[in-house]
Amino acid sequence: MIISIAQTQIFVLALTRILAILVQVPIFGSEVIPNQVKVGLGVILAMIVIPWNPLPAESMYIPWLAFAGLVMRELIIGFLAGFAATLTFGAFQITGKLIDMSSGFGAGQVFNPAMSGAGGTLDQFFYLVVMLYFMLTNGHHLFLLGLRDTFVLLPMNQPLPEMNPEALLQLASGLIIAGVQMAIPVVGALFLTDLTLGLLAKVSPQINVFFLGLPIKVWVGIYALSLLFGLLVPSLDRAFKNLGPRMLQIMGA
Numbered sequence: 001m002i003i004s005i006a007q008t009q010i011f012v013l014a015l016t017r018i019l020a021i022l023v024q025v026p027i028f029g030s031e032v033i034p035n036q037v038k039v040g041l042g043v044i045l046a047m048i049v050i051p052w053n054p055l056p057a058e059s060m061y062i063p064w065l066a067f068a069g070l071v072m073r074e075l076i077i078g079f080l081a082g083f084a085a086t087l088t089f090g091a092f093q094i095t096g097k098l099i100d101m102s103s104g105f106g107a108g109q110v111f112n113p114a115m116s117g118a119g120g121t122l123d124q125f126f127y128l129v130v131m132l133y134f135m136l137t138n139g140h141h142l143f144l145l146g147l148r149d150t151f152v153l154l155p156m157n158q159p160l161p162e163m164n165p166e167a168l169l170q171l172a173s174g175l176i177i178a179g180v181q182m183a184i185p186v187v188g189a190l191f192l193t194d195l196t197l198g199l200l201a202k203v204s205p206q207i208n209v210f211f212l213g214l215p216i217k218v219w220v221g222i223y224a225l226s227l228l229f230g231l232l233v234p235s236l237d238r239a240f241k242n243l244g245p246r247m248l249q250i251m252g253a
Contacts (some may be wrong), residue, residue: 004061010069012158015046016074017078019038020078021078021150024145025086025089026131050151062157081147082244083250088242089127091176092179096122098180102186118127122222123223133236134240137237139240141245145244147244147247149247149248167250182228189199193216193220215218
């Protein structure tokens with residue numbers, strides 16, 4: 001079978017967009033996943049997303065200068081769509097960070113290669129639970145459907161859509177607010193604990209509130225977080241179900 005240059009160029013454009021999206025999503029683009037696996041997954045997805053319609057060997061190929069511009073277009077679309085997916089996970093990372101700082105676990109930072117950064121104990125635990133829930137509820141299927149929809153609404157070899165910076169700001173601010181709201185129950189419980197310890201220090205100055213309060217805040221944080229998980233399920237479902245539309249919203253599609 002003879003594969004024309006035009007067919008190869010179409011495949012390369014699709015692969016460029018897919019890889020630009022995959023490398024930003026924490027589950028698929030983590031540093032613990034070898035680059036060969038990422039590229040192999042991108043090739044498989046490109047073969048699935050782009051239907052194989054063999055072109056005649058004499059089909060006109062895209063001039064190389066124009067092809068370089070199309071590759072840049074696919075990189076921009078891929079990075080924007082991947083950034084929108086990353087923002088979804090970033091909202092839950094904000095929740096974990098706020099809980100970590102309030103509970104005292106933030107003092108012990110440990111590097112986690114899966115997160116490509118350092119984080120506290122509760123922060124990493126919360127993030128890993130969110131990742132596991134994402135996989136168990138087939139969130140990766142919704143992500144792949146959103147990736148496919150980018151090719152439906154934004155076909156290749158077309159001009160870039162008109163970008164809307166306001167959509168990006170609204171999406172980012174909405175997810176930041178959602179992350180803070182999810183952390184409020186635990187942070188509020190820890191604030192009440194601090195307030196109680198402060199009153200105790202005024203009533204009984206001889207008590208060393210600092211050493212007494214540290215283990216109390218740790219246990220209150222763990223207990224409040226265990227109660228919070230039951231309330232987080234609707235938020236997790238809503239965030240992951242809207243993952244695909246969010247990838248298109250950021251591009252004004």
